Amino acid sequence: MAKKAMLSTMIAGLVSFSLLTGCGPSATTSVSEPQSGEEQQVSQGELKPEPGAELVVWESKGPELEYLKAISKNFEQEYGVKVKVEAVPAIDSVKKLTTDGPAGLGADVFSAPHDHLGNAVAAGLVLGNDVFDEKRISEFMPSAIDGVKYQGVLYGFPTAIDTYALYYNKKLMAKAPETYEDIIKFAKDYNDPANKKFALMWDVSQLYQSYSFLAGYGGYVFGKNGEDASDIGLNNEGAIEGAKFLQSLKPILPININDLNDNIITGFFQEGKTAAIINGPWLISGLSKDSIDYGVVPLPLLPNGQHPVSFSGIRALYVNSYTKYPAAAKLFADYATRKDNLKLRFEMTTQLPPRNDLADDPIITANPDALAFLEQAKHSTPMPSIPEMGNVWMPVSTALASIWNDKADPAAALNKAVEQIKTATLKR
């Protein structure tokens, strides 16, 4: 009897044990342990990679990936650190790291558009850039540095800056338009809506492009360099003034903007029907294949004599906070943004280097397109990178559409949009 009881308790023990292990995983994963990131005090100036360090780097497929591959070979020779470059789209890297990073699967250095920085910082994904000292910061364009800062802390290593400018067809326009009045004058003779010939086309309802009008008169999205979500400047006097001017341009582009999209705009420009369009440097590679004779100039001056203020995007490398080799990772990011290397990057990608000391480099001055974009970049502000920015695009785009299509009062339409942004960002 006693033997039987003992046996049964043993069975019971086994059963309960297996029961426990059965529920184990679901329960244990909820226990989050504080991640012990390696403390690495970086001494000023000299940075030494950890012995045996190996890095994984993420960058979008294309010439920028080739560039990183090229310099990673030099980096390996110079510092003895192996670098593996993987193709991960820059716009996906933050999202991927949010899931993979804590598990230690992410890249040590990754490329991301600057407007993802706010999310990345808030999720604890990036280490601060403490490699750049005052002197190095001054080598870069201020708007590029601003773009990779978040709440006053510098995080990114800027590799390129892009903004949009005016493309014009040299066959149709003898002289590059300097002001919007030039374009309006040109449109009087040129426009022929029945044959779909228009002087100027741009994606009117996209805040990205139309922002230049609002900001050229003093509008802005968020205050304090785009970090104060409680201060929205999209319906201030300047923005309304800008929207009024935008509305006054309808006669030269008398169509419903729901009928307009990027494909149509670039398509008509390529066909030689549209005389000028607003677009970014990424269009160049598509255009040069065609026989179109085009030029690029900064956006035309507004009637108030000011330059339109375009949105800029800053591409940068960031160091993942979960990296095992923070020193080597920082060193690599720094290495990739040194003068000679960014010069190489421009050669390979034709994306604008955000360094002041490259602006008058012969390699850039020999390229009129690059010069035009660089000039426009001086009159640009980085897109706000705070998470609230996600709630801005759609309401403003709707407001722009009603201002354009339905002749809505700019002040009323923008007020409505701002009200929507506020309810979406502040209330809860």
Next chain:
Amino acid sequence: MHLNRHERRHGILAAIFSAVCIGLGQLYNKQYVKGLIWMTCSQLFFWSYYPYAYKGITGLLTLGDVPTRIINGKVVQGDHSIFMLIHGLITLIIILLFLGMYVMNIYDAYKNGSIRDEGGQAPGFMASIKNAKFRNLPYLLLLPAAVLVLFVTVIPLVFNVLIAFTNYSAPDHIPDRSLVDWTGFASFFELFTQKAWRTTFMGIAIWNLIWAVASTLTVFIAGLMLAMMLNHPRVKLKKFWRTVFILPWAVPQFISILVFRVLLNGTFGPVNDLIVKMGFSPVPWLSDPTMAKITIILVNLWFSTPFLMALMSGVLTTMPRDLYEAADVDGASSRHKLRKITLPLVLSATAPILIMQFAFNFNNFNLIYLLTDGNPNNADYFYAGSTDILISWIFKMTLNQSQFNMASAVSIIMFVMIAVFSLWNYKQMKSNQEEDWS
């Protein structure tokens, strides 16, 4: 046996013992092995799982206290509210299962006690196992399926529903950089009281209903008409016509919708080019709110009619000829024949398909998303355009705007709407069938 023979004393006592401590009642019933197994199992399970369960349930209640932060350059992993919600849910279900076991144990003690009350003896361990093998085998076999259903179907569904009662939304409540909290019915409250949300929801819901009804009706009528024309004895080249009419259905919808989007462009589309060349003013196919809605219904007509036509042709060919001959003898007009013979017969044969069509159209995401993307814009709407239906609105809210709580609330309401409609329809159909059979 020594105490009171006439009372059900053992049963109640055993139940009370088991209620106090799992397995104690079985021991009292002299089922020592079983009692010990119950007892050790439950104690081991309880004491080892208790900390997790406590954590899981508090997590479910609080949804976390500290978000992930960087302190002195180090990442301090905080609470991930959504993971905590899921873990809490799983914990809750395990606890419910445990409670079920607890109740079972009390019931078992009571039952065996009752056997003793009747003067019998509670079955021994081996006897119980033998018993279980025959009586409870079906339940045992069902167990894996039940667990699968629980974790694959029930938990995700409950999770989706629970999201509606939180503030899981951009920009301020996206884990793990910030926490999510329970807000009760706030999302629903906001949906109906806050002006921007209410106008959006009401506007979209009404258009969604109109769209579902109109698309189903137009397609039904068009399909029937085409089928009747094809079935007419005087129509030549039936096979050719049938092939031509079925073609739209054979082309992948995805592609043809995008083609339609280009064709119907108000300024640059070939359709309007033609219209302008013929001397009319261009039609704002997709750029005027009302016209866009009509366009969507027309395009859907083009897509879905072939299917209904094929279906109706089948129904029409099985229609009893003699009914029409009798009608002819009675001198009925063709309109009469259509109304009194064809329509009722076709309707009763295709009613289930129509309901399916309605439910499908109600959530016809492809057509809206690819044809108009919800455009033209509507300044009064929150994250939606004039032609958005509920499902495309939910898509925009979750994927573009990260307003998960609101999307969940809307999907719950949508679910209720469709469920009520389907139930009502099901009942109608049932009563129809009974009429037919009686």
